[in-house]
Amino acid sequence: MSLKLRPARPxxxxxxxxxxxxxxxxxxxxxxxxxxxxxxxxxxxxxxxxLDGIVAEENGVLVAFSGxxxxxxxxxxxxxxxxTPEVQKSGIGALLLMRSEDRARQxxxxxxxxxxxxxxxxxxxxxxxETTGQEPSQxxxxxxxxxxxxxxxxxxxxxxxxxxxxxxxxxxxxxxxxAAISEYFAEKQRQIPELWNGRTLxxxxxxxxDGVLSGTCTECSYAAFLTWRDWGAPDLTTFNLFGxxxxxxxxxxxxxxxxxxxxxxxxxxxxxxxxxxxxxVNDSGSIDMxxxxxxxxxxxxxxxxxxxxxxxxxxxxxxxxxxxSQVFDCDRPAEDLRAAINAHSKASAEQELADVRIIRTxxxxxxxxxxxxxxxxxxxxxA
Numbered sequence: 001m002s003l004k005l006r007p008a009r010p011x012x013x014x015x016x017x018x019x020x021x022x023x024x025x026x027x028x029x030x031x032x033x034x035x036x037x038x039x040x041x042x043x044x045x046x047x048x049x050x051l052d053g054i055v056a057e058e059n060g061v062l063v064a065f066s067g068x069x070x071x072x073x074x075x076x077x078x079x080x081x082x083x084t085p086e087v088q089k090s091g092i093g094a095l096l097l098m099r100s101e102d103r104a105r106q107x108x109x110x111x112x113x114x115x116x117x118x119x120x121x122x123x124x125x126x127x128x129x130e131t132t133g134q135e136p137s138q139x140x141x142x143x144x145x146x147x148x149x150x151x152x153x154x155x156x157x158x159x160x161x162x163x164x165x166x167x168x169x170x171x172x173x174x175x176x177x178x179a180a181i182s183e184y185f186a187e188k189q190r191q192i193p194e195l196w197n198g199r200t201l202x203x204x205x206x207x208x209x210d211g212v213l214s215g216t217c218t219e220c221s222y223a224a225f226l227t228w229r230d231w232g233a234p235d236l237t238t239f240n241l242f243g244x245x246x247x248x249x250x251x252x253x254x255x256x257x258x259x260x261x262x263x264x265x266x267x268x269x270x271x272x273x274x275x276x277x278x279x280x281v282n283d284s285g286s287i288d289m290x291x292x293x294x295x296x297x298x299x300x301x302x303x304x305x306x307x308x309x310x311x312x313x314x315x316x317x318x319x320x321x322x323x324x325s326q327v328f329d330c331d332r333p334a335e336d337l338r339a340a341i342n343a344h345s346k347a348s349a350e351q352e353l354a355d356v357r358i359i360r361t362x363x364x365x366x367x368x369x370x371x372x373x374x375x376x377x378x379x380x381x382x383a
Contacts, residue, residue: 002180003092005099005232008053008065010045015062016055016082017043023082027119029139037139043067043080051080054099056092056234063087066096068104068112075149076104078114095236097127102319105152106372113149121146155376159315159324160211164241164287167204167218173235174224184230185223194262197223201276201287203241203322213315213324217241217287219278226264233320243293244273244325246377247301248311249334254359254378255341256370257300260351269357269367270374271325272300293326300352302344303330314380318373325377334358 008016021038029037051067064087067080078100083093104112116124118137124146125131134144174181189195200222206215229240247255257272259265274296280288294305308328316323330337338356345353359365365378 002057002059002177003231003234004057005054005095005234006057008048008051008055008067010048012053012055012062012065013043013045013048016048016053016065019062019065019084020080020082022084023088024117026085026088027117027139033139052076052100052103053080054096054103054232056083056096058087058092064092064096066100068100070104070107070109074109075111075113076100076109078112081114091236093123094127095234097124098236099232099319101150101152105155106319109152111149111151113147116146116148118143118145121148124148153317155318155373156314156316156380157208158211159208159213159313161213162287162289162324163212163214164203164206164289165216166201166281166285166287167216169218171202171204171218171220171224171238173228173238174220177224177227181221181224181227184227188226188264192262192264192266195222195226195264197221199278200225201241201278201280202228203239204237206239206241206322208315208317217276222275225275229320239320239322240275241322241324242273242275243289243296244271244323244377245293245297245301245305246271246325246327246381247303247308247337248327248329248381249337249358250331251333252360253334254381255334255337256357256359256374256378257341257353258355258357258369260354263352267354267369269370271323271377272297272353273323273325274299289324290326293324297328299348299350300345301341303341312381314377316373316377318371318376321371321373323373323377327381334360 025034053067055062056064064083069077101112118140129148129150131146131148133147137143137145201217201219204216204218256269259268276292280292282288298304308330311327311329314325341356345351359378362379362382365375
């Protein structure tokens with residue numbers, strides 16, 4: 001099964017209407033009630049232009065979707081979440097719900113609200129929603145639809161300990177999609193010839209509690225990771241965990257890298273950092289996050305952690321991304337650091353950075369090229 005998530009498009013409207021009607025009918029309503037409901041409830045191209053919609057494709061066929069509307073009071077209303085009966089109870093609904101919450105959080109919203117189907121309240125409760133009221137159901141006389149909401153947690157937390165170990169098992173996503181991964185990466189290499197299919201580590205099980213991150217990472221190919229990322233991170237348990245080095249200049253400005261056009265994140269802006277790889281695993285099987293951060297910092301900037309002062313260690317949750325970010329204070333002004341880093345990048349073989357962006361105030365974080373976790377991190381450090 002190849003499951004992909006992507007933004008909804010206006011041309012999806014007929015297929016999403018069918019999914020919605022089939023999903024609603026699966027609750028056992030009478031055909032008379034369903035006939036009236038189908039006439040009233042349609043997904044139109046214009047509606048999809050208004051919604052923040054996500055669709056799920058299984059082997060190229062649309063099987064589920066979510067759709068949210070954003071209000072001006074810091075809340076997102078999840079008006080649509082439907083899964084075709086053939087794939088219900090497979091986790092696709094929970095996955096779409098999670099990705100809808102991720103989208104809301106990334107756009108700065110703190111609460112998501114919904115009107116549940118009369119029989120679906122238990123599902124939403126298991127996903128962390130609380131009932132705040134109820135409305136009579138027209139489809140099930142005498143029963144009520146729960147009105148539910150969930151407060152979205154902050155993105156940034158201090159972290160005191162990291163306890164990560166390597167798994168000896170293959171990554172399930174890679175094992176299930178070998179041919180598709182090979183085909184996808186070949187196309188990406190045609191677009192960006194500099195892409196290299198090395199080995200990387202991804203977080204496949206974890207907990208974060210009382211400032212402690214613990215869990216398991218699984219080794220995979222970079223091609224598999226890139227496919228998973230571009231397919232919308234289509235599973236509930238895998239996360240792209242990586243380390244970041246946040247440089248803070250003598251006057252308190254933050255320095256973020258602007259990625260070069262030949263990289264897989266071309267044009268995006270975020271702190272220096274990169275993927276965990278097998279060299280970060282020590283002889284005991286534990287993963288050295290600080291070693292990864294130091295390596296990436298030196299590769300991208302020419303700076304050694306011995307030249308810098310270690311300050312806050314933070315963890316930032318950003319949908320399927322999790323960054324462990326070490327803040328380093330430097331006794332040099334931001335413009336001097338920028339010039340030195342740019343000179344190092346230009347002289348390096350990889351030339352990963354096209355430039356360095358200096359972030360002095362929260363207003364400097366409004367550039368849409370700054371990825372959500374980097375924006376949240378900047379707000380945390382500059383507020």
